Amino acid sequence: MAHQIILRPAQVAKMLGISLPTLWRWDRDDNTFPPKIRLGPNMVGYLAADIETWLAARIKDGDPGRIRGCVARALGHEGQDTGDNRPEA
Secondary structure, three states: OOOOOEEOHHHHHHHHOOOHHHHHHHHHHOOOOOOOEEEEOOEEEEEHHHHHHHHHHHOOOOOHHHHHHHHHHHOOOOOOOOOOOOOOO
16 A cells, blocks of 8 residues: 555645635635545645646646645645655646
């Protein structure tokens, strides 16, 4: 099974440059927004790959490799192995 990264809501909001209330509204109202994953009774997360794919669909000529680089930079993981060996654009 491939290694999957789960992002907490605050990380997703930071990555997208939105507030947590906006994230919750998108989660509730936007049928295209990736579903959250229940991690515990009071804890949810989102698959990073789902967020990256959703974001790439909204960027003209969205390149998933480039999006992963943006995500890594937004989360402070630049230079770390993200499991993607493609060069950033």
